[in-house]
Structure formats: structure tokens, C-alpha cells
Amino acid sequence: MQHTPIKGLFAAPFTPLHPDGSVNPEMIPVLVEKLIADGLTGAFICGSNGEGPNLTISERMAVAEAFVGAANGRLQIWVHVGHSSIAESRALMQHACEIGADAASAVAAFYFKPSSVDNLVDCMAQIASAAPQLPFYYYHIPMLTGVGMDMLRFLELAGQQIPNLQGIKYTANTIWEFQACLNHFGDRFNILYGFDEMLLPALGAGATAAIGSTYNFAAPLYLDVITNYEAGRMDAARKTMNMLIDMVRAFVKYPPIPAQKAIMHMLGVDVGGCRLPLVTLSQASYDALKSELEEIGFW
């Protein structure tokens, strides 16, 4: 598969839920329009922030269809297909291809975990081969999966074994390894950075694209960081980044996905609460978070 360089920001949308916990598909077009208006390149759906692992297979497919339909080619839709069962991942991958998604991506299996880079490549190859014509990205997030392999070695091996591999969603603090991936494989793979709060350092390391949760509601500020960085205005970039870091520090006092769904609500976009084991922010926490975001000048 030919390499197509990717540039810009991808949001990882929160899956909108009704008060009873069922998926609320009517909100998906609203989210898509907001992301297009905010200047995003794409959406990475049904990942961690989209509560993919909390949804059933059929719900995940329905959400994917709703996003692809709403985007209608105006926003790239990447579908997360990771699952503890590779057989289910393959079904999700085939479905993503059939409905016209732009790419698919999977985390490492997270009950039984890959024991080596080779084993991880074998797993990803088995998933990716379910739809060989669909671009595939490995979703590296050791913090949540407990699987932390050498990503350069992964790219070296997976590049040989997975024809439709297009890169990595790299969600880890180890920016030096991220930079080495860009340095050695950047002409062949897209390595998208996944920690919003370290976007500026990642730009310094050579990042050109990123995927994150706060891009759902703060993308214009991050795009401002990128513009200033590219223009060599590091002080201006850092100033905005400082505020964005304070914003992240404010909400990570709470469970982060519920807290960000609350921020969406504060902005007038009701994506509902979360499914267990995730919880919904209490009213007191909601109010405290809203006030703190006001104090730091986020609103």
C-alpha cells in the first residue's frame, strides 16, 4: 500500500449516550459538524475516549456507520477495531472497510497480552489482513493495555509483514522513541502523537499529526499552537500550550473521560454520561471543574 502522509489534528470523539446508557446516534452529526468547523483533519472513533471497549460489536458498527455517513468525505473517519478477541477485531475491520471508513486501528490484545514484538506483529497482521485494502494503524497505548514494546522494532517487522500498515497512533510519554520512529520511518509511515498535553514538545520532535481527546473541544487553540510553532514563534506557542496544560491538569483530577464529557456539556454539546466501569461526574465535580476552567481562562 502506498504511503499517504497525514497532517493535522484528529479528534477521538466521545460516543454520545442517552441517559439510559444506550447509544445516541442523533448527536453524531452534531459532533461531526463541530469537528469540521473546528478545522480537524479526522476523527478516531470507538477508541478509548469513544468507550469502544464498553460497547457491543453491533453498537460499535452502528457508531462507525453513523460517523462515516455524517462525515460524507469531509472528515477522515478512522475506526478503532481493537478487542480482546482478534476474531471480533477482524469482523470490525471488515465492516469498517465495507462502510467506507478511511482507516482502521487496533490496540494490542489486553486480556492475554502479546509477549514479544514478534507476537504483537503476528496479532496485528491477523487483524489487518481482514481488509487488506484498508489502511491500518497500530494503536500504541501501554498505559492502558500494559503492552509496551519497542516501536522501531515493531515498524521494522510489521513493515515487512503487514502490507496495509500505514503507521502508529503513538500514545506514550517517550517522545524520544516517537522522534526515532519519525526519523527512521517517517517517509514510509505516519506516526501520530497521542498525548495532547505534550503536543508542543512532539512538534519539536517532528510531529506533523496528532490524535487526542481534547481536540474535540479545544482544537482551535491547539491549531494556534501549531501555527505559532511553524512560524518560529515559540514563546507564543508555549503561552497557549501553558494554558492548555492547565486545562488538562484541571480535568485529570477527575476520571478523565467523564470529565471531558462534562466539558462538552459545558460547551452546549450533550454527549451524555459514561458506561460502567466509567462513571458520570457528580454535579459538585461538574461545577468545580467549570469554575476552575474559568479561573485559568479556558472559557
Next chain:
Amino acid sequence: MQHTPIKGLFAAPFTPLHPDGSVNPEMIPVLVEKLIADGLTGAFICGSNGEGPNLTISERMAVAEAFVGAANGRLQIWVHVGHSSIAESRALMQHACEIGADAASAVAAFYFKPSSVDNLVDCMAQIASAAPQLPFYYYHIPMLTGVGMDMLRFLELAGQQIPNLQGIKYTANTIWEFQACLNHFGDRFNILYGFDEMLLPALGAGATAAIGSTYNFAAPLYLDVITNYEAGRMDAARKTMNMLIDMVRAFVKYPPIPAQKAIMHMLGVDVGGCRLPLVTLSQASYDALKSELEEIGFW
């Protein structure tokens, strides 16, 4: 739900697979007959050893039906319904009830993880309520799920909130907490011990029932340990236990589920290989394991 005390050994069967990785349902009656012949009380299916998290929902349901059908009331069949998605767990729980399984059990969610005992109880209550007439067991296995809560506090809270809670499959080294569960809740809940290699110490702590993987192929030896223990012949019990520990030490040099599937094959019961990320033992490892088991007198 009334408390029904449980006594004896439950095997956690390996799901038989064809060489192409598909489920091999014809072997299930063979496994069931062996377990009945070996004196087991029940089978705990589609758990870790049954590669439940590697199977699709429909495969898990098919496996459960095959076990319930083959057992036909002669062996208790407990169905593991744990999943990263509680909605899928509920479907599995309802299905287990409909097909006439004797009980269901679930691990804690293992992608997003419960953050407190209360949160864990809420999760288990949501699963268990999908089939209120089916006995339910929490499957405590912090080593694999990363969720390690206080089990006494769990029983205290869950006992109030989950009417069909019947106990815990307790798979952890912390025998003192296991003993405290038996001491304070043993008249109300069944606490089955889950580490085969510590069965003798668990008996000393008051265990009357256990669930494990090596009971698939070595149950008569463990039943011998129990008989000797109950007759006060600690030296005889310990002597057999010593050999069983050596057996476990021999196979845990390899990935344990593939290694035990190999032991089944050595015994003439072909349950096939494993699904990724689990692998199948190489021939060299197979031969080395077979030899070592011979050296320690296991055959």
C-alpha cells in the same frame, strides 16, 4: 437466593480448537466424560484457561451450549461471562441462564478498570441482574485483570446489592484474605480457591472447593491430597502436593495455557493449539516438557 454450599474440584477446561483455530465442539463431550470419570464436581468454562477473551460472543455461546449439553446434569457447568463490555457480559449471562448452566461468573472489566470496591460492585450488579435467577460468582484474578480490591469489603457490599451473588472464584496468593472471607462469609457464600499449586495451604485455611486448570488432567492426584488432608495425614498430603508443585514448575517455564494444552495432548486428549496472542508450544518445548514431567514422576 439461598446459599448452596459447594464442595470439590472444578476444572477450567481448555477450549478445543481445530488446527485452523476454529472451535472444535466434537471434543467437548470427550472432555466432559473425562472430568466426570476423574471425580470433578464441575467445569468453569470460557474463563482464562478456556480462552474466553479470545473467542467471539457467538463462539462463547456455542461452547457453553456444548458443555451444558454434554454434561446433562452430571457435572456442574459454570459459564464465565466476563468481557470488557458489560453489555456483552449481560448477553452472555442471559444466554447461560437460558441454556440451563448452573452458574455464571465474571472477571472485572479489564480495559477500563473499576476504580473502587463500590464501582466494582456496581459493575458486577449490572452483569448479575441480567439473569437474577442464575447463581453468580465474582472472578477475582488481579494478576490478569490488574484489579485487586478488598474481597471482604466486596462481599459485604455485594451481598447487599446482588441478590444472586453466590461467592467468589478467588485466584490470588493472598491466602490470609481468602481465609478471612471463609471465616466471615463462609456460611453465606462459596469462596473457591483458584491456585492449584497452593491447594494444600488453602485447605489449611479452610477451603472446601477449588477451581483450576491442572484439575483438567491431574484431578485424581489433587483429590488424593484432599483425602489425606481430611484424614489428618499431612505428610502424605504434602508428599503428593510436592510432586504437583514440581509439575506446575515444569510447565510454567512455558506460556502456561499452551503448555497445558500440550499436556492434554500427551495424555491422548487433543484440544489443539491456542489463538493469538497465545501461541502453540514448539515441538522442542513439547518434548522437553514431556521429559521433565517424566523425570519428576508425573506420568
Next chain:
Amino acid sequence: MQHTPIKGLFAAPFTPLHPDGSVNPEMIPVLVEKLIADGLTGAFICGSNGEGPNLTISERMAVAEAFVGAANGRLQIWVHVGHSSIAESRALMQHACEIGADAASAVAAFYFKPSSVDNLVDCMAQIASAAPQLPFYYYHIPMLTGVGMDMLRFLELAGQQIPNLQGIKYTANTIWEFQACLNHFGDRFNILYGFDEMLLPALGAGATAAIGSTYNFAAPLYLDVITNYEAGRMDAARKTMNMLIDMVRAFVKYPPIPAQKAIMHMLGVDVGGCRLPLVTLSQASYDALKSELEEIGFW
């Protein structure tokens, strides 16, 4: 060095401190007399419970001298000499030998950590060789040091390389490995069990000796467990053990060393508070602990 089998309980005394944090040597003879009166075999000093790592080298030497002097041959005194610096450990080991201690013991280095069993054996050999005529024990406590190696392999290698190795203080939940050590090396080494709250299971596994913190203030109850166990009265042994487990569960709600120093005070033995980073129990916690111990019938 010839193997001398060890039987019975060793307490790990709390180092008595003055209100200003300095060592209070006058209390040491009081502790020794209590341990002798309570039927203990020995004392394991300056280990975790003795806050060895919180003391200076000269304080550790002074404490060792005070214990050896007070015991005067009536109680075995084992001196913990573990340190992040092996050179300091060697000095402590030589000193322990010179003052007539009965044995020395060391944890694995805990800043830079051994990377393999071989490396761990090399480290212990370098310490033990500082006083080749003094019996030496490896202190296995992975929970605190983060060093968890295969103890059978350790005994196999260390048995060849460390002439004065006499065994292991085995402080871990993995009773099956403990049992395997006894089974394969019990005629050559003493393997003393280190988790008080699992003494009964450890006896079932073959333990004949143990070292622990609660033996400072509850040894007669544990000796009662041993007596009942040896007489085949498992129910009586378990009944006392149940209460002792409740006692441990009561104090581990608090930082355990400060909480146990508080229990000593409740019993009229003032060993003072702790040094940072350990703290001293607040009066409210002291009172709550005292009440809870009363409720469970410990007093």
C-alpha cells in the same frame, strides 16, 4: 558450613526510639526479656520492622550490640545487614560477627536492583564473604525491594557459591515456591516463612520456623496455632488463626510499622514513634485501632 536446623518463631523487633527520634537503647533489654518470656527462638533485628534502612551504620551497630548483650545467649540474634551499598553491608556483616551475633541476613540491593538470579547470588556472595564463619540468610521480600527471583534457582546457585549460606527469610505470598524450597533444599537450608498472617498455610506447606513482626506482641497465640496444628487439631488452629488475621487486618489499615509500635504501647511497652518517611500514628488512629482490636477479642 554445617546445616543446623532451626525451629520456632523469630520476632523482628521494632527499634525503640526516643521522642526526638534518637535510638533508645535502654528499652532493648526490656524487649529481649519479653521475647524470651513469650517463648521465641530468636530476634531478627534492624530489618524492615526494625527500621534498619532508616538508621545510620553506627546506629545499626549500636542496636546490634545492645541486642546481643541483652540476649546473652538466651535468644538467637540475627542481624540484618542489607544496604544499598554492598560495601556498607560488608562492614555491618563483619561487625555482627565480631560482636557474637548468631547470624546475618541481607535484602537485595534496592536502589540499583539485581537483574538476574546470578547477579543476585554474586551480590549476596560478596556480602556473606565478609564474615565467612557467620551463618548467612538471604532476605527475600520482593514487595519491598522489587526484586523477585526464582528462589529454587537461587538456592541451587548460592549453595555452590556461598559457603556460609544457611537459608532464606522468605517473605512472599507464593507458598508453593516456599514449599518447593523446603521440599528440595529443606535438608540443607532453613527456609523461614515471613508473613505472619499466613503462618497456618505455611505450616501445611511444611514450615518449621518463621520470622515476623507480630511475633513481638502475639507470639503465644501463634505458638498455640503451631501446637494445635502439630497435634492435628486443624479447627482449633484455624480458629486462633482467624482471630490473628482479623488483628492484622485491623492494623494494616494504618501504616503497618507505626501501627504495630502503637500496639506495643497499648501493651505497656513504649518503643516510641518512627523515623521519616514512616510516621507516628495519630491519637485518633491509636484509639480507633485499640477499639477495633478490643472488638475482635485480641486483648
Next chain:
Amino acid sequence: MQHTPIKGLFAAPFTPLHPDGSVNPEMIPVLVEKLIADGLTGAFICGSNGEGPNLTISERMAVAEAFVGAANGRLQIWVHVGHSSIAESRALMQHACEIGADAASAVAAFYFKPSSVDNLVDCMAQIASAAPQLPFYYYHIPMLTGVGMDMLRFLELAGQQIPNLQGIKYTANTIWEFQACLNHFGDRFNILYGFDEMLLPALGAGATAAIGSTYNFAAPLYLDVITNYEAGRMDAARKTMNMLIDMVRAFVKYPPIPAQKAIMHMLGVDVGGCRLPLVTLSQASYDALKSELEEIGFW
């Protein structure tokens, strides 16, 4: 104590050892001259790379005296005084002050570990107060100590409680927290970044000073990164950084401190081997590392 802003690179020198493992003080002036020639601002001695925890107290004092003497005011000498015993840390701190060191620094206690930010501040206050006129830095290195607290909260509390606190040696991947420390406390404290391989991202986050091990032998290249970064030549800065990352990736295949001592030897500076549990690189590893560094163009 008044805040004195710090700028530039500090090396963390390897303590030179004789073949028998004893300290080789004659090499210390050689190291100091090289650091001055290479343009460094200071040296951070007896820390992790200096094997401080492997040395005795008297050796640490001797090493400190040798560095202060050799530097003679031409290079700042910061002395690491961290120890499992705060009493020993205090003695090291007083000594550092007496001999005229420019600052002292301590890791969190690493046997018993601080349980909260407050507790950590109390520990550091007890150390720092041993020489109130000497600037003090907390050495944050959660990877080695296992102590990972919120550093903003630490600065907030410690700023009130420790008059001679001058900042943090911040050795962690969490650049966003590092940036927040600079943003909120940069006018009052020096926050020096501690992962050499992420220097460029750290500069983007606002770093003006850094401490690291590879600055012992590659400082001119890193200073080149800084110069290019400050001149807005990001591509040039990144190009050099890419090579430095490859250099770090080359040696971290081996135990990093022994491997870097080997690199010093390759450069003609013989700092000897390491003390257990650290080992010395085998000749084969030495040769392989040398070749790989040649391949990436490091020489």
C-alpha cells in the same frame, strides 16, 4: 534564600573506580577538566550515574571533596546526598556545605517510600535543614525510586517549608508536568530536565538547564542542539538530536551505566567498571557497542 537562575548543562559524572572496585580519586581532576573544556555549567555528583547508592558514606564524602577541589570554582559542583536513611543524608548535606559545594540534592527515600506529597516534603525538609545556607534540589526520578508525586503540589508546599529549596532535578518523561512547573514556578525555582534523549522537546517546553549522564561525553553535540534551537533552526537541532537519540538507543541495549563507562573508555577516559549489582560490560558487548556507535556516526 534568593533565587539564582541556572542555565546550561550539568553532567552527572561516573565515579571512577580501580579494577578492585575502590574509588580512583586521581581520575576526578581529569573528568573535571574535560567537563570544563566541553562547556558544561556544572557536575551533579554521587547521583545514580555516580553510583552514589553503591558507595559508603565516607567514600561519598571523599568523592565530593575531590570534585570540589578539582573544580576550584570553575565548575559548579552539586552533591547528591540521597540515602535510605535521612540521618545519613543530613550528614552528607552538612559535609557538602562544609567543603564548599554549590548545592545539594536528594532523591526520595527508596526503601520505605514517602506515601504522599506532604510526607515527601517533610522528608526533604528534614534533609535540607541540615545545612540551611546550602541550595537544595529535590531529585525526582520515579523510574528508580518508585516515588511519583505531583511536582507542582510539591513545589507549592516545599516552597513554604524549605527555605533553601532552589528547585528540582526533574528526571521523568512527563514533559507537560515539567512545563507546568516552569510556567508556574520558573521565576522562583530552577527545574532542570533529566532525560538527555528528550532535551529538544524539553527546550520546546521552556527548559534552560539540564542534568544528564551523556553530557559527560557528548556535551558539545547537545550544546549544538541548544544553539540551533535558540536560533530557531529547528531542523538542524532535530538532525543532531536524531543522532544523539540513536546513540542512546545503542547503549540502552546494555545496562546503561556500565555501557556509558565503556563509552568513556572508548574516548580514552578510563573510569573503570561498576560495583555490584551493576556489572561491567563484556568485551564482546564493548566491541558491539563501539561498532554500532561508529555506524550511526557518533565518533
